[in-house]
Amino acid sequence: MDVTPILEPLNEPQRMAVTGNNEPMLIIAGAGSGKTRVLTHRIAWLIKIENLSPHDLLAVTFTNKAAKEMKDRVENLLQMPVHNLWIGTFHGLAHRFLRRHAEDISLDKNFQIIDSDDQLRIIKRLFKNQNLDENRWNPKELQYFINQNKDEGLRPHQINKKNDSDLTQQVNFYKNYQDICDQSDLVDFAELLLRTYELLHNNPNLLNQYRKKFKHLLVDEFQDTNVIQYAFLRLLTGDDGIPFVVGDDDQSIYRWRGAKMEHIDQFQKDFADTRVITLEQNYRSSENILKAANALITNNVTRMPKELWTEDNTGELIQIFAAFNEKEEASFIAGKIQDWEKQGHNRSDVAIIYRSNAQSRALEEALINAALPYKIYGGLRFFERSEIKDALAYLRLVYYRKDDASLERIINKPTRGIGAKNIDLIRGRAKENKTSLWEASIHLIENNPIGKKFSKLNFFVSLINKMRRETDKLDLHNKIDHIIHLSGLIELYEKEKGERGLTRIENLSELISAAKSFESDEEMSELDAFLAHAALEAGDEQASEWEDCVQLMTVHSAKGLEFPMVFMCGMEDGLFPHQRSISNPKNLEEERRLCYVGITRAKELLFLTFAEQRKLHGQDNFSPSSRFIDEIPIELKEEIRSTYHDHSYVNHNIANKKRHLISESPFSIGQRVRHKKFGEGTVLAYEGQGVHARVHVNFENVGTKWLVVSYANLDLL
DNA sequence: CACGCGCGATTTTTT
């Protein structure tokens, strides 16, 4: 067997990891050290050299995207398709276990998955029903409480209430919430994991069967596993399994949602003969960038010692830019990107990353002003859009009548005269009879003591029945198509003003296309697979036509990516590190890791920028520059002076000049104008004066927008 | 039931 393609591209420690003997392995993989490469080559090694069937490997990744990428890379490496590899997220794999063995844990085999949004809706409704003190509690907190406990593997009865009345109330709420889900055959994200854990834990035969099957268990992003995920892994590994986990304690940035990098220590205790391999050679960044990252991260007390190194050039110094305010910061960045572009580089080589989403606005304005196309990551994803969720709620109800959450969502959407009063009646009846809302609706129609005619409700029930009748034999996409058209959703969105309704309708037809091209090799009906897919993989963000774009994202979403040129902006104490993390040492260390993640995204050029004055939530803030900048050795940094003479920067010096220039409004209502990005339009309104003057323009192609005159560079036509 | 106003919250995000 030719091992060359699998081993040749690897360095020595990587090769040791990939060829590791049958012993537990912990790979500590620094940023850019070839973590994914090691995992994919390990899988290829196991299949090709150790002749394991893909079917008997379990590989867990953090996101669906990572799972897909890994599978593709393995196939590429092996030069053949790999079927039946158990690769996916913890949630995806758990879902697979549950579908296979639902009956073993008294779960209806047609259970439906709810996402956090659905979960919050259920919680809100329950919250109201329970007459809880609104000053004391709120639904979001209770949602957090429930998920946190599930993530720790705790059922309500397992929580120590400590005679604490607050805690007791929360636990009761958790229990009531779970009862609702159980009754409607609904499973939330955390429940997928907890149920699967219980499934295996409570069924020794099944567990043994899977332990024998999955001799090798591979885990990516191990530092980000939470308690239940680790417990699941530990359980499935047993005494004979061979775990191969890859992670980087320095890149653990999800502590706030239950990730425990302590699992790295735990792992070495649980598997005493663990072989630890540290990957420190970096293939991404220049030496200066790595030195800065190393220096920064050594300020953390809790970490495994390691130091990234590279054979790459020293590279450029890290550029530090102090701006007057966030606008100057943004236009500085835009200017630098224009220079980069002029040198013949791609815009997509550039990432602007920030600590919090609110920072993107000023950056967007500057980029628009500089006519630089950009893409923001982190918006709503396809299956999270409300129109998509509406359509899927119909589909779910039509095929699974017990799904109360879906019924509640669409019973009066579009409005069909079934208001809050009626819904309360239905809920009451459901409670009395201990049935689903669907059955309660039918019961109400058939037995109404007050002689009330539930004609509207009857219409709704008939509609759902009709949808079922008429779509039963159709293909998935035709089912969805037909249900959407019967639902009245299209007419509803047609009435919505502006672009919005149109987009919604487009998205609905996009949903039908998605169903048409949907393929699944899961062992379940196409319908179930599609619905699970919608819940578990929220899909890409708004599909946009390919364009060479500057990339804007938070530091969190930048993890795993790399760019030749990176701007980290808003490097101020209070923003990064965030105010809410500064006083807690553990949280501060997480902020530092986050900064480390940001720095190590850069391949060639790294800018750290901050603003002395920043408008946040409508208030001016004055913060010192980030302590993280200070933690980078001075010989690696270079301060750029603010070049005030450059007309594109906005600051106090030129504000007067601008004010002078636009003291008289050149805009009258109806004036035709042209914008670099938005195209041509008509002025609708004008307000304010000086640098703050804004103009409302109706653009032919992109709808109406308010623009700040001093930035918009509008041409009069 | 639709609309509109006022109030409060506003770190990070995947599943």
Added chain:
DNA sequence: ATCGCGCGTG
């Protein structure tokens, strides 16, 4: 500054 939500009014 902005957005979403809840509640009151027409």
